Amino acid sequence: MAALPPARQTSTAVTTASSPTPPVVGDGGGSADGTPDEGSAASPKAPATTPPSERFVVIGATTLARRVCASLDGSGHRVDHLAAPDDRDLRRALAARPDGVAVLVGDDLxxxxxxxxxxxxxxxxxxxxxxxxxxxxxxxxxxxxxxVPISPADLLAPTLAGLCVDPDALAVRDDGHGAVAVRRQRGRLVETPWRASAAARRRSLLGRLRGQLQPHDADARLLLIGLLGIVAVLALDWAWLVSVFHRPVSTAFLEAARVVAGVGPAAPHDGHPGYEVVSGVAMLVTVGFTALLTAGIVDRLFGPRLVGVLGPRVLPRSGHVIVVGLGQVGLRLCQTLRQLGVPVIGVEREPAAPNLRLARSMGIPVVLAHGEDREVLARLGLGRACALAAVGSHELDNIAVAVAAHAVAPEVRVVLRAGEDEAIAETRSLLPLGLTRDIVRTSAAYVTAHLTSRPAGGPPRQVVADTDCDYVDLPAHGLVGWPVPAGDDCGHVPAAAAGDGLDTARAAPGAG
Structure with a gap:
C-alpha cells in the first residue's frame, strides 16, 4: 500500500460512493451516515459518469474473497469466482482477458x-x-x-491503533514523517499531526520505570531477587569494611566478594565478633540468593523468554495497551503502537503460535495466558492501561475477552475485532462491548477500490474503518465513503468452506 503524503493540516472531504466503480463524489459536508452538515464547505465534484461493466476474476475460498465477489457482483460487474483452481481452470478463466484478478487465499505460498x-x-x-x-x-x-500485494492486517492496524490511543481519532499512523491522525471535523475527515498528551506520556514513562523493578513472570522474579540479594550483601559488607575498619577500597571489595562467594572473610577481625557473626549469616543467606539466581538463569535459558527482566521488553505497568491475540492483526497492531511510542503488552494463549518469534524480535513483551481470565487482566494492570484490544481470529473469544475486561475495569476503553455474524450483532444489542471494527469488510472495500478505481485517477492509498462505513483514500477524490454490499454471500463458494484466512495464513520464514 502506498504511503500517504507527509502530515498535513488541510482537510480531506468525506464523500460517499454510490457504487465502487468509480465513486461519485458529492458535497464534502455531511456526517458519517451521509446526512448533510449545515455550514460545511462543499468539495470539488468528480464527473458523475458510470463506466461500463468490467469483468474480474476472484481466486480463493476465504470470507474476504466471498465479500469481494459479492461487492463486485452487486455493482454490476461480471465476476468469475474460483475457489481453488488448477492450471486448466485458471487458463479458462483468464482466456477472456479480465480487467483485474484478486488472489485472496489463506496463505502466502x-x-x-x-x-x-x-x-x-x-x-x-x-x-x-x-x-x-x-x-x-x-x-x-x-x-x-x-x-499489488496487500495485507489486511496492515490495512486495519492504523484504525485499531487510533481507537486505542485517541478516542477522537478514526486512525493514527506513522507516515514516515511523524504520526498523523484522521479525525472527523464538521462532516469532513481531516489529517492532523498527532502526539500523545502530556499526561499519557507521563503515565507511559512511569509505567516503564515500574516495569523495570516489578517483573511479571516467576523466572524473572527469581532472577531479580537473587541478583539484588547478592548485590545487597556485597555492598553492605564492603561499606562496613571501608567505613568501620578503614580498609582500602580494593581490599574491602576482595573481602566482601569472599563473603558473598561463601569462603569467609579474608582476614580475622580481633575484637569485632559482631562482624564475624554478620559475615557468617551473610554467607548462609547468599547461598539462598545464589540458588534463586541460578534457577532464574536456567529458566531464562530454556524458556521462551517472551518478557524481559530489564530493558525494552519488560512489562509496562501503566499507560499501556493490552493486545489479546497475536495473530497477524494483533502483531501488526503491536508494531504500529510501538512506532507511535505507546507501550504495549501482547497476550497469546498458544505457546506454539508462529508470531511469538516475530514479536520477540520486534521487542514486544508477550504473556502466555488466556485473555478472558480476569486474574490475568488484573495482573497486567488493565485498570491503569489506556485500552485493551481483543483482536483474535475467533470472534466469540474476543467477546469473552471484552466481557472480562468490562468486569475488571469498566472505565477502560475496549477495541474489538469483530465481524457481522448473528452472534456479534445480538451481543452488541445486549452489552456495549466496545469499539468494533470488521477487518473483512474493510479489506473488501480496499480490494474492490484497487480493482475498480483505476479509471478514477489511480489506486487507493489507504483505508480508514468506521463503525458502519469504510473510507478509501483515492488520489482524485480524497477519503471516499465506500458502500457496504447488501450481503457477503456471493453464492459461488459455500460459507462453511470459507474462512478469513487472516490469522491462519502460513507466512514464510522471516515474515514481518
Missing part, C-alpha cells in the same frame, strides 16, 4: 503461486493479492508488473 501463474497467462492484467510476509510482498512488487 499459495498466493505467490497463483500470482505467478496469473502473470504467466496474462502479462497485462492487474493483480491484487493478499500477502502477510513483507519479504514476499516486496518480491512480488519487483518481479510482477502491475501486481
Amino acid at each position: 499459495s498466493a505467490l503461486r497463483y500470482a505467478l501463474a496469473v502473470r504467466h497467462v496474462c502479462d497485462r492484467v492487474r493483480i491484487v493479492v493478499t500477502v502477510f510476509d513483507r519479504t514476499v510482498a516486496q518480491q512480488l512488487r519487483l518481479l510482477l508488473h502491475d501486481c
Whole structure:
C-alpha cells in the first residue's frame, strides 16, 4: 500500500460512493451516515459518469474473497469466482482477458503461486493479492508488473491503533514523517499531526520505570531477587569494611566478594565478633540468593523468554495497551503502537503460535495466558492501561475477552475485532462491548477500490474503518465513503468452506 503524503493540516472531504466503480463524489459536508452538515464547505465534484461493466476474476475460498465477489457482483460487474483452481481452470478463466484478478487465499505460498501463474497467462492484467510476509510482498512488487500485494492486517492496524490511543481519532499512523491522525471535523475527515498528551506520556514513562523493578513472570522474579540479594550483601559488607575498619577500597571489595562467594572473610577481625557473626549469616543467606539466581538463569535459558527482566521488553505497568491475540492483526497492531511510542503488552494463549518469534524480535513483551481470565487482566494492570484490544481470529473469544475486561475495569476503553455474524450483532444489542471494527469488510472495500478505481485517477492509498462505513483514500477524490454490499454471500463458494484466512495464513520464514 502506498504511503500517504507527509502530515498535513488541510482537510480531506468525506464523500460517499454510490457504487465502487468509480465513486461519485458529492458535497464534502455531511456526517458519517451521509446526512448533510449545515455550514460545511462543499468539495470539488468528480464527473458523475458510470463506466461500463468490467469483468474480474476472484481466486480463493476465504470470507474476504466471498465479500469481494459479492461487492463486485452487486455493482454490476461480471465476476468469475474460483475457489481453488488448477492450471486448466485458471487458463479458462483468464482466456477472456479480465480487467483485474484478486488472489485472496489463506496463505502466502499459495498466493505467490497463483500470482505467478496469473502473470504467466496474462502479462497485462492487474493483480491484487493478499500477502502477510513483507519479504514476499516486496518480491512480488519487483518481479510482477502491475501486481499489488496487500495485507489486511496492515490495512486495519492504523484504525485499531487510533481507537486505542485517541478516542477522537478514526486512525493514527506513522507516515514516515511523524504520526498523523484522521479525525472527523464538521462532516469532513481531516489529517492532523498527532502526539500523545502530556499526561499519557507521563503515565507511559512511569509505567516503564515500574516495569523495570516489578517483573511479571516467576523466572524473572527469581532472577531479580537473587541478583539484588547478592548485590545487597556485597555492598553492605564492603561499606562496613571501608567505613568501620578503614580498609582500602580494593581490599574491602576482595573481602566482601569472599563473603558473598561463601569462603569467609579474608582476614580475622580481633575484637569485632559482631562482624564475624554478620559475615557468617551473610554467607548462609547468599547461598539462598545464589540458588534463586541460578534457577532464574536456567529458566531464562530454556524458556521462551517472551518478557524481559530489564530493558525494552519488560512489562509496562501503566499507560499501556493490552493486545489479546497475536495473530497477524494483533502483531501488526503491536508494531504500529510501538512506532507511535505507546507501550504495549501482547497476550497469546498458544505457546506454539508462529508470531511469538516475530514479536520477540520486534521487542514486544508477550504473556502466555488466556485473555478472558480476569486474574490475568488484573495482573497486567488493565485498570491503569489506556485500552485493551481483543483482536483474535475467533470472534466469540474476543467477546469473552471484552466481557472480562468490562468486569475488571469498566472505565477502560475496549477495541474489538469483530465481524457481522448473528452472534456479534445480538451481543452488541445486549452489552456495549466496545469499539468494533470488521477487518473483512474493510479489506473488501480496499480490494474492490484497487480493482475498480483505476479509471478514477489511480489506486487507493489507504483505508480508514468506521463503525458502519469504510473510507478509501483515492488520489482524485480524497477519503471516499465506500458502500457496504447488501450481503457477503456471493453464492459461488459455500460459507462453511470459507474462512478469513487472516490469522491462519502460513507466512514464510522471516515474515514481518
